[in-house]
Amino acid sequence: xxxxxxxxxxxxxxxxxxxxxxxxxxxxxxxxxxxxxxxxxxxxxxxxxxxxxxxxxxxxxxxxxxxxxxxxxxxxxxxxxxxxxxxxxxxxxxxxxxxxxxxxxxxxxxxxxxxxxxxxxxxxxxxxxxxxxxxxxxxxxxxxxxxxxxxxxxxxxxxxxxxxxxxxxxxxxxxxxxxxxxxxxxxxxxxxxxxxxxxxxxxxxxxxxxxxxxxxxxxxxxxxxxxxxxxxxxxxxxxxxxxxxxxxxxxxxxxxxxxxxxxxxxxxxxxxxxxxxxxxxxxxxxxxxxxxxxxxxxxxxxxxxxxxxxxxxxxxxxxxxxxxxxxxxxxxxxxxxxxxxxxxxxxxxxxxxxxxxxxxxxxxxxxxxxxxxxxxxxxxxxxxxxxxxxxxxxxxxxxxxxxxxxxxxxxxxxxxxxxxxxxxxxxxxxxxxxxx
Amino acid sequence: xxxxxxxxxxxxxxxxxxxxxxxxxxxxxxxxxxxxxxxxxxxxxxxxxxxxxxxxxxxxxxxxxxxxxxxxxxxxxxxxxxxxxxxxxxxxxxxxxxxxxxxxxxxxxxxxxxxxxxxxxxxxxxxxxxxxxxxxxxxxxxxxxxxxxxxxxxxxxxxxxxxxxxxxxxxxxxxxxxxxxxxxxxxxxxxxxxxxxxxxxxxxxxxxxxxxxxxxxxxxxxxxxxxxxxxxxxxxxxxxxxxxxxxxxxxxxxxxxxxxxx
Numbered sequence: 001x002x003x004x005x006x007x008x009x010x011x012x013x014x015x016x017x018x019x020x021x022x023x024x025x026x027x028x029x030x031x032x033x034x035x036x037x038x039x040x041x042x043x044x045x046x047x048x049x050x051x052x053x054x055x056x057x058x059x060x061x062x063x064x065x066x067x068x069x070x071x072x073x074x075x076x077x078x079x080x081x082x083x084x085x086x087x088x089x090x091x092x093x094x095x096x097x098x099x100x101x102x103x104x105x106x107x108x109x110x111x112x113x114x115x116x117x118x119x120x121x122x123x124x125x126x127x128x129x130x131x132x133x134x135x136x137x138x139x140x141x142x143x144x145x146x147x148x149x150x151x152x153x154x155x156x157x158x159x160x161x162x163x164x165x166x167x168x169x170x171x172x173x174x175x176x177x178x179x180x181x182x183x184x185x186x187x188x189x190x191x192x193x194x195x196x197x198x199x200x201x202x203x204x205x206x207x208x209x210x211x212x213x214x215x216x217x218x219x220x221x222x223x224x225x226x227x228x229x230x231x232x233x234x235x236x237x238x239x240x241x242x243x244x245x246x247x248x249x250x251x252x253x254x255x256x257x258x259x260x261x262x263x264x265x266x267x268x269x270x271x272x273x274x275x276x277x278x279x280x281x282x283x284x285x286x287x288x289x290x291x292x293x294x295x296x297x298x299x300x301x302x303x304x305x306x307x308x309x310x311x312x313x314x315x316x317x318x319x320x321x322x323x324x325x326x327x328x329x330x331x332x333x334x335x336x337x338x339x340x341x342x343x344x345x346x347x348x349x350x351x352x353x354x355x356x357x358x359x360x361x362x363x364x365x366x367x368x369x370x371x372x373x374x375x376x377x378x379x380x381x382x383x384x385x386x387x388x389x390x391x392x393x394x395x396x397x398x399x400x401x402x403x404x405x406x407x408x409x410x411x412x413x414x415x416x417x418x419x420x421x422x423x424x425x426x427x428x429x430x431x432x433x434x435x436x
Numbered sequence: 437x438x439x440x441x442x443x444x445x446x447x448x449x450x451x452x453x454x455x456x457x458x459x460x461x462x463x464x465x466x467x468x469x470x471x472x473x474x475x476x477x478x479x480x481x482x483x484x485x486x487x488x489x490x491x492x493x494x495x496x497x498x499x500x501x502x503x504x505x506x507x508x509x510x511x512x513x514x515x516x517x518x519x520x521x522x523x524x525x526x527x528x529x530x531x532x533x534x535x536x537x538x539x540x541x542x543x544x545x546x547x548x549x550x551x552x553x554x555x556x557x558x559x560x561x562x563x564x565x566x567x568x569x570x571x572x573x574x575x576x577x578x579x580x581x582x583x584x585x586x587x588x589x590x591x592x593x594x595x596x597x598x599x600x601x602x603x604x605x606x607x608x609x610x611x612x613x614x615x616x617x618x619x620x621x622x623x624x625x626x627x628x629x630x631x632x633x634x635x636x637x638x639x640x641x642x643x644x645x646x647x648x649x650x651x652x653x654x655x656x657x658x659x660x661x662x663x664x665x666x667x668x669x670x671x672x673x674x675x676x677x678x679x680x681x682x683x684x685x686x687x688x689x690x691x692x693x694x695x696x697x698x
Contacts, residue, residue, distance in 0.1 A: 219557055220574075298551055300544040303533075307541055310530035317528045318542030319513075378532035 023226040038372040040423050041387045044416070045394065052398035059401050064249040066241075067279060071183060073393030074281040075100070075343040079364035080371070080385035081288055082336030085329040087368055088296075088309045090377025091140065091147035094361060095132070095154030099334045100341035101356030102158045103128045105165040107342055108172035108351035111179070118176045122342065129338025130331050132158070137327030147330075155361075163353050171352040174345050182284065183346040186277030189246045195278060196242045199286065200235035207231065242278060250275040281343060285386065288336070292382040305329060309377035340364075359413075366413070367392045370420040376428055391416070441504045443468040443633040444489065444520075444602055449498030451484055458484045459495070462659045464652055466602065471624060471634045473644040473665070476654030477677050482637050485654070486604055489635075490522045491515040503601075521595035522604040527587055531580035535572065536560045538579055539594040563597050564589075567626055571619060585616025592623055602633040609643055621647045641670050655680030660687050 031039060053061040079096055086093045093099075107125035110116040116124070132154070139150045166172060174180060187195065207227055214221035296302035307315040308325045316322050337356075344360075345351045371388025373380030395416060399409045442465035451459040459481050466472045476482050488495045494510040501507070502518050509515050515522075529538050536553070539560045545552040560575055571586055579587060588608050595603045605624065609617040624647050628634045638644050644651060645665060652662040653676040660680045668676075668685075675682035 213554060217554055217558060219554060219561075220576075299549050300546055300551060303537060303544060303551065304542075306532055307530045307537075310532035311528065313526075314528035314530050314541070317524075320542050378530070 020223070020225050020229055023222065038381075038384055038387050040420070041371050041384070041391055044370070045387065045391050048391065048394045048398065052394065052401065056398070056401040060398055062249070063244050063247040064275075065397065066244050067186075067249055067275075069390075069393050069397045070245075070279055070282060071347065072397055073389045074183065074279075074285060075340045075347065076360065076363045076367055076392060077285055077386050077389030078288060078336055078340040078343060079360065080367035080389050081292060081382050082333035082340070083364055083368045084373050084380050084382055084385050085296075085305065086147070086333045087365075087373050087375060088305050088377060088380050089326060089329055090309050090375075091326070091329075092151060092365070092375075093136065093147065093330065093333050093337075094151040095136065095158055096151075096333060096337040096340075096364060097356045097361030098155055098158035098162060099129060099132045099337040099356070100344060100360065101351075101353075102132065102162045102165065102341070103338035104341035104345040104351045104355050105162050105172070107179075107345055108174055109165055109167075111174060111176055112172050118178050121176075122179070125342055126335060126338045129334045129336075129341070132337075133331035133334030134327065136334065137330030140330065141323035141326035159353075159357070162355075166351065166353055171350050173350045179342065179346050180349060181346075182280050183343055184349075186245070186275065186279050187283070189277055192242045192246050192278040195283065195286075196235075196238050200231070200238055203234055204231035245278045245282075246276055248274055248276045281346075284339070284343070288339070289382055289386060296382060301325075301328070306378060309379075311378075362417075363392050363396070363413075364389075366417040366420070369424060370416065372424075374424050374428065375421060376424070388420075442466055442501070443503060445499075445501040445504075446485075446489070446495075447499040447501070449485075449488065449495040449500070451481075451488060451493065451496050458657050459488070460657045462498075462654070462657075464659065464662065466633045466635055467649075468601065468633045469628055469631050470649040471628045471636055471647050472662075473636045473638060473648035473651045474654065475638065475641075475644060475651060475673060475677055479656075480654040480677075481657040482654055483606075486522065486606065486635070486637065489515065489604065490520060516598070519599060519601035520604070521598060521600040521602070523588075523591045523595050523606065523608065525606045525610065527591040529579045529587055529591060532578065534578050535575040535582075535590050538590055539563070539597055541594075543598070559597065560593070563593050566630070567593060567596065567623060569593065569623070583616065584612050585619050588612065588616075588620050589623060592620075592627070596627065596632070600632065602635070603627055604635040604637075606637045607639065608636070609638065609640060617643065641673055644673070645670060653677055653686075655687065658687060661685045 031037075049061075059065065079100060083093060083096060103125040106128045107121050110124050111118060111121040136147070136150055136154055139145050140147045186192075204227075207222075207230070211221045211224070211227055296305065304315065304320045304325050307318070307320060308322050312322050315325075341356055344355050348355065367388035368380070368385050369375060369388065370391050371381075371384030371386070373384045373388075392413070395413055396409070399412060403409070444464070444466040446462060446464040448461045448463065449459055450457070450461060462481070462485060464472075464474075464485070474482055474485070484493065487493045489500075489509070491509040491512045491514050499506055500509055502509075502520075507514075507518060509518070509520075530541065533541070536557050540556045545555045545559075557575065564572065564575065567589075569589055571589060572582075579590065582590065592603070592605065592608070608620050608624065612620060621643060624634060624636060628649070636644070636648060648665045650662060650664050651668065651673060653660040653673065655676065658680070660676045663685060668682075672682040672685070676686050680687045
């Protein structure tokens with residue numbers, strides 16, 4: 001029998017022994033082992049921004065375009081956040097785009113045609129999303145139809161449902177100020193800075209508390225220097241973003257002055273209305289990020305989602321209701337699609353049969369995968385959707401500034417998605433190769 | 437409960453699937469602090485016996501005594517509540533989760549709705565330490581990065597975590613190399629030494645003779661013999677497995693002959 005040395009599960013290494021250097025070393029080891037996470041997406045984002053800035057600096061790298069880019073990306077990001085949950089199970093939801101469109105149609109019809117109050121119409125749209133997700137989830141989990149087929153059917157079916165809801169009119173306008181404000185209005189400058197402070201300080205405090213709690217009981221934890229570096233970089237990154245968004249981005253033509261008072265949009269004021277501040281949509285995305293990250297990372301439910309995606313049989317034997325988890329994930333996906341639908345309706349000031357159609361869904365799947373969520377299930381985070389969504393938005397925004405040929409734009413976007421999927425497949429191969 | 441009372445005792449259990457009589461009047465005793473090896477050729481009924489003990493199938497007839505008291509085990513949950521844990525051959529680990537997450541899978545500790553990672557990590561560390569596991573670098577590494585032996589260790593540690601009294605191991609060394617087999621067998625021995633009852637299913641006679649205290653040999657659904665490992669050699673076990681009889685021990689010749697026709 002072996003010696004009675006108790007354990008080398010590194011209890012002695014508890015506390016502040018690991019500095020930034022060791023943390024970086026661990027990180028590189030993980031990447032070598034195939035766990036690349038969001039790294040390719042972050043690098044890609046930097047490369048793309050540099051390329052577009054060099055080629056089209058005076059139109060691409062401006063405060064106005066930065067805000068535009070966020071506006072274009074928001075709905076895709078929210079849709080991608082929902083898809084992360086389904087992709088984590090190793091499933092797919094092809095119908096999410098038209099689920100967004102259908103929910104937007106419900107919103108528009110109840111709001112404009114039936115004259116419902118906006119909160120009621122909003123609830124109706126969100127409940128529609130939940131119902132769509134429940135139906136898809138039941139078919140996938142209880143009947144065992146592959147999600148690809150179920151959601152392909154839903155993709156076609158929901159297009160039809162949307163047409164039926166919208167009716168012959170073709171396009172339904174949205175005139176509610178609150179709903180329009182989400183995508184068209186900005187937070188006051190001071191509120192942007194308050195948001196920055198709350199998010200940066202919140203992140204720093206929560207992560208510090210986690211570290212001190214672990215230290216208290218003598219478990220190994222990240223070192224304080226790593227924590228400080230992380231918190232500082234997040235604060236700086238967000239600070240730059242808020243600063244850029246708080247710049248006056250209206251182009252003031254000669255002979256006109258910017259307004260000192262902010263009025264409703266299109267109000268004739270005899271001056272050029274100021275456009276500055278963080279778009280309200282950013283707040284929506286941030287709230288979703290925090291809530292969903294908490295659900296995935298800190299609750300038993302989230303843990304079970306990863307377990308089902310990693311090894312459904314093991315999860316079942318551990319007493320986890322696999323079909324329950326599947327149904328819940330499809331409901332979350334369609335619910336977030338409903339939110340994306342509301343954002344699309346708000347951005348376009350209307351709902352038409354093309355809302356949520358065209359490339360919306362593929363961009364969203366692309367965003368999740370580019371961000372580092374695996375198509376094979378079991379690996380992915382909510383923040384992936386944001387990082388990947390920004391990559392997609394930068395391409396969609398930057399390419400038209402360079403070339404007017406939409407053919408090239410499609411080809412490039414397709415290639416980027418292919419590269420992301422290859423990274424996913426290769427990293428999976430790599431990590432299973434290092435297995436034995 | 438005194439030392440002579442078996443932790444688990446089966447008396448005259450039978451199990452049929454339709455017309456196939458898989459287990460016939462099987463007796464089995466498993467003592468705390470001992471490794472009981474369960475051997476037998478393919479189709480001898482090892483898996484059926486294990487599944488009956490674990491509550492996946494219930495036995496058709498016979499007595500099931502745990503700690504000397506008759507109990508009814510018809511569902512896996514009832515077996516778990518008694519303190520019986522099974523480590524299946526495929527281990528049922530999630531590659532994408534770390535060691536702690538796997539050990540607590542489906543039975544996570546939480547405060548309110550928030551997972552209590554600290555408690556889980558401490559308990560996992562304690563359990564691994566109590567098993568003198570020295571092969572894991574970090575219990576926060578993903579299972580996908582572990583070797584076969586380390587995975588087996590994690591699966592066994594998970595079974596031990598729940599104050600279990602009886603751990604059933606299904607072919608724990610089948611997929612392992614020499615060094616890792618050694619590690620896992622040492623672990624199996626330590627489980628028994630710490631007072632647990634262990635049932636070890638194995639096809640490898642060397643493993644069985646190295647680690648087992650007594651050996652139960654199944655032959656065509658019948659218990660050929662349950663004997664102390666000290667009293668038998670390699671050849672005798674093989675004879676018991678292949679013919680149901682070896683010298684004076686085993687099934688009587690008529691039963692063996694009849695067994696072939698059933």
